[in-house]
Amino acid sequence: MGIISGLMGNASQTNIEDVKKDYAKLLGQNEKVIQAYQWIRDLMIFTDYRLILVDIQGATGKKVNYHSIPYKNIRHFEVESAGHFDLDAELKIWVADMGSTPLVKTFSKDADVYRVQALLAECIGR
Numbered sequence: 001m002g003i004i005s006g007l008m009g010n011a012s013q014t015n016i017e018d019v020k021k022d023y024a025k026l027l028g029q030n031e032k033v034i035q036a037y038q039w040i041r042d043l044m045i046f047t048d049y050r051l052i053l054v055d056i057q058g059a060t061g062k063k064v065n066y067h068s069i070p071y072k073n074i075r076h077f078e079v080e081s082a083g084h085f086d087l088d089a090e091l092k093i094w095v096a097d098m099g100s101t102p103l104v105k106t107f108s109k110d111a112d113v114y115r116v117q118a119l120l121a122e123c124i125g126r
Contacts, residue, residue: 014038019045025053026066035119037111044105046119048126049072051093051104069095072122079100079117089113093120 002030019036020027023045029032034046041061052076078092083087089111092102107113 014043019043023052023054034123035115037105037107037116046123048123051123069093071126073097074120074124077117077120079113081113091116 013063014036016033016036020033023033023043026045028049032048034048034117036046037044041056044051045052045054050071051069053065055065055067057063057065061083073096075094077094080090080092090109091105091107091113093105094100094102107116
């Protein structure tokens with residue numbers, strides 16, 4: 001991930017093997033990591049069962065919020081690709097019982113936002 005992109009709050013695809021190793025304690029016995037995207041410290045992890053949002057808080061990063069969203073609770077999503085003059089693409093996810101305000105995540109222009117959309121569609125359809 002480029003440092004400028006990260007500082008701007010944009011996510012880029014990250015190494016799956018590192019995510020598997022670093023977050024193994026979060027995964028169920030047969031759960032597999034499919035893909036992961038990283039902001040400066042935060043992560044969005046796609047597994048075969050759920051979407052995990054990792055929010056590392058504070059200056060030391062010792063406080064971490066793990067938000068687990070089963071795919072069955074995702075009502076709909078929207079992807080806005082980056083244009084010629086845009087530096088980022090945006091993903092909005094509406095989750096059941098979270099009101100009408102979507103979760104919004106920004107991805108760098110380098111991230112394949114179409115792959116993110118395909119992953120969501122595939123995982124929700126299971």
